[in-house]
Amino acid sequence: xxxxxxxxxxxxxxxxxxxxxxxxxxxxxxxxxxxxxxxxxxxxxxxxxxxxxxxxxxxxxxxxxxxxxxxxxxxxxxxxxxxxxxxxxxxxxxxxxxxxxxxxxxxxxxxxxxxxxxxxxxxxxxxxxxxxxxxxxxxxxxxxxxxxxxxxxxxxxxxxxxxxxxxxxxxxxxxxxxxxxxxxxxxxxxxxxxxxxxxxxxxxxxxxxxxxxxxxxxxxxxxxxxxxxxxxxxxxxxxxxxxxxxxxxxxxxxxxxxxxxxxxxxxxxxxxxxxxxxxxxxxxxxxxxxxxxxxxxxxxxxxxxxxxxxxxxxxxxxxxxxxxxxxxxxxxxxxxxxxxxxxxxxxxxxxxxxxxxxxxxxxxxxxxxxxxxxxxxxxxxxxxxxxxxxxxxxxxxxxxxxxxxxxxxxx
Amino acid sequence: xxxxxxxxxxxxxxxxxxxxxxxxxxxxxxxxxxxxxxxxxxxxxxxxxxxxxxxxxxxxxxxxxxxxxxxxxxxxxxxxxxxxxxxxxxxxxxxxxxxxxxxxxxxxxxxxxxxxxxxxxxxxxxxxxxxxxxxxxxxxxxxxxxxxxxxxxxxxxxxxxxxxxxxxxxxxxxxxxxxxxxxxxxxxxxxxxxxxxxxxxxxxxxxxxxxxxxxxxxxxxxxxxxxxxxxxxx
Numbered sequence: 001x002x003x004x005x006x007x008x009x010x011x012x013x014x015x016x017x018x019x020x021x022x023x024x025x026x027x028x029x030x031x032x033x034x035x036x037x038x039x040x041x042x043x044x045x046x047x048x049x050x051x052x053x054x055x056x057x058x059x060x061x062x063x064x065x066x067x068x069x070x071x072x073x074x075x076x077x078x079x080x081x082x083x084x085x086x087x088x089x090x091x092x093x094x095x096x097x098x099x100x101x102x103x104x105x106x107x108x109x110x111x112x113x114x115x116x117x118x119x120x121x122x123x124x125x126x127x128x129x130x131x132x133x134x135x136x137x138x139x140x141x142x143x144x145x146x147x148x149x150x151x152x153x154x155x156x157x158x159x160x161x162x163x164x165x166x167x168x169x170x171x172x173x174x175x176x177x178x179x180x181x182x183x184x185x186x187x188x189x190x191x192x193x194x195x196x197x198x199x200x201x202x203x204x205x206x207x208x209x210x211x212x213x214x215x216x217x218x219x220x221x222x223x224x225x226x227x228x229x230x231x232x233x234x235x236x237x238x239x240x241x242x243x244x245x246x247x248x249x250x251x252x253x254x255x256x257x258x259x260x261x262x263x264x265x266x267x268x269x270x271x272x273x274x275x276x277x278x279x280x281x282x283x284x285x286x287x288x289x290x291x292x293x294x295x296x297x298x299x300x301x302x303x304x305x306x307x308x309x310x311x312x313x314x315x316x317x318x319x320x321x322x323x324x325x326x327x328x329x330x331x332x333x334x335x336x337x338x339x340x341x342x343x344x345x346x347x348x349x350x351x352x353x354x355x356x357x358x359x360x361x362x363x364x365x366x367x368x369x370x371x372x373x374x375x376x377x378x379x380x381x382x383x384x385x386x387x388x389x390x391x392x393x394x395x396x397x398x399x400x401x402x403x404x405x406x407x408x409x410x411x
Numbered sequence: 412x413x414x415x416x417x418x419x420x421x422x423x424x425x426x427x428x429x430x431x432x433x434x435x436x437x438x439x440x441x442x443x444x445x446x447x448x449x450x451x452x453x454x455x456x457x458x459x460x461x462x463x464x465x466x467x468x469x470x471x472x473x474x475x476x477x478x479x480x481x482x483x484x485x486x487x488x489x490x491x492x493x494x495x496x497x498x499x500x501x502x503x504x505x506x507x508x509x510x511x512x513x514x515x516x517x518x519x520x521x522x523x524x525x526x527x528x529x530x531x532x533x534x535x536x537x538x539x540x541x542x543x544x545x546x547x548x549x550x551x552x553x554x555x556x557x558x559x560x561x562x563x564x565x566x567x568x569x570x571x572x573x574x575x576x577x578x579x580x581x582x583x584x585x586x587x588x589x590x591x592x593x594x595x596x597x598x599x600x601x602x603x604x605x606x607x608x609x610x611x612x613x614x615x616x617x618x619x620x621x622x623x624x625x626x627x628x629x630x631x632x633x634x635x636x637x638x639x640x641x642x643x644x645x
Binding site: 001002003006009010012014312313316317318319320321322323324325326403404405408409 | 458459461462465467468487488491492494495496500502504506508510511515518519520521522523528531532567571579
């Protein structure tokens with residue numbers, strides 16, 4: 001018979017007792033983890049919700065200037081924190097002639113703009129991409145190498161902009177603000193001539209209550225061409241993506257690479273976001289701490305009860321020649337094993353509990369929420385095992401130091 | 412030749428609030444192959460003395476030598492190893508692990524030795540055979556009678572073939588028939604060469620021992636040197 005066999009047998013034959021102990025620690029682990037998982041997910045959901053509000057930063061040309069070069073985009077992606085930049089949406093603003101009067105034009109990158117303004121809804125179909133041949137998110141992670149390639153796409157082929165030669169397929173996309181569309185009486189699918197070029201009304205924005213209600217949105221490259229400001233930008237909106245994105249740090253890094261430019265964080269939104277997320281983080285940490293303490297106490301009490309119940313076993317093993325340390329380790333290892341299993345069970349229970357409770361705690365939050373954090377899971381299992389052993393060891397050790405003869409005689 | 416020599420053994424139980432002197436300068440020697448009965452009223456120090464002789468309890472003062480080894484100042488792990496090799500304990504309450512079979516209970520003291528599993532099983536079977544339970548090795552303690560459980564406990568005590576067997580009221584929880592059977596077994600083991608020190612309250616078993624040492628209030632009052640002849644179990 002090996003020591004392991006004895007260890008296994010003592011668990012097998014006392015399965016009911018072991019199970020009760022296991023359930024006790026499982027409840028402690030699940031009770032610790034589920035509030036933490038829920039508050040952490042709330043934190044993520046909240047950050048996502050704030051990100052939906054739009055840009056965190058706006059870059060404008062230096063005071064007294066109206067334009068800035070396309071190279072600015074490259075500079076933005078050269079900063080250290082560029083990995084935390086989600087969307088860069090450049091814009092060109094200007095006024096063009098149209099048959100029924102001047103039009104305020106905003107040249108945008110359609111893909112980037114709709115990623116930034118996720119709350120926009122339109123009648124019709126939002127233009128999909130830059131002349132249909134450029135991959136989406138082209139401003140993300142753009143390197144110096146492909147900037148030249150990018151720049152080449154800003155050269156609008158002559159045959160596409162000559163009004164009398166355009167075909168149905170060559171019509172340019174036009175998105176209208178609701179007020180503008182109503183004022184001019186333009187509808188979806190209608191062809192409109194602006195500055196001598198033919199456009200098709202592809203979408204009309206639902207009322208926003210902002211200046212976009214009176215604007216015509218066209219492709220940025222075409223707008224720059226029509227406004228005769230090639231490779232020039234009026235402003236850039238930037239969004240940082242994640243809950244932990246350091247917006248203030250990104251702003252200061254952009255200011256470093258673009259000296260003189262007006263780089264502004266949308267401070268109110270950023271500060272509110274940080275404040276609320278910060279409160280949730282503190283709440284999450286406090287909840288976790290309080291319940292973890294309760295869990296550790298429960299494990300400790302269970303270990304103490306085990307030690308009391310098994311003290312004659314501890315004494316007998318010593319009487320037949322087991323060393324004090326061996327006995328202590330043997331019994332602590334059983335608690336450690338229970339902790340290991342309970343860690344796994346507790347983590348799974350907490351996962352299930354969080355998924356069940358989430359709809360009641362955060363109704364209507366549509367963003368995908370993930371509760372599974374593998375690293376934390378692994379740490380939980382290890383911690384439960386170590387806490388079990390650490391709680392059991394001193395108690396078993398203390399029992400093993402008692403006079404075995406008295407413990408055996410007391411039975 | 413003396414297997415055990417105890418010199419000036421004192422032992423004090425100190426609970427913090429009050430101290431109780433369980434043994435007062437006890438001197439004794441036990442020869443190899445001897446069967447000694449420790450008798451006396453409750454609280455006279457019999458079990459404490461037995462536990463000190465078995466290196467389970469450390470005496471407050473005095474010297475204990477077993478087989479020429481001074482066990483007084485051995486470290487904790489050395490004391491455990493010494494018990495494993497030299498001493499077999501039999502308790503009144505059997506103290507069998509309820510989750511191990513009779514055979515596994517007997518094998519338990521061998522777990523900490525270097526002998527193979529096969530040899531462990533062989534030795535345990537042999538020990539069970541010595542106590543007449545070779546057929547019941549697969550049973551759990553709960554499936555055995557009180558007498559059988561005590562015999563399993565004796566098998567566990569002798570499986571390591573220790574020179575010294577210590578029995579603390581081995582018949583205390585048994586009826587007369589089972590008690591007599593256990594005593595016959597101990598006498599037999601003594602004849603096979605085991606030195607036995609037994610605590611008993613039952614005067615009927617005193618004649619079975621070579622020598623009776625009577626304790627009172629922590630001191631030997633009778634039998635420290637005399638040798639009586641063993642009787643027969645009726």
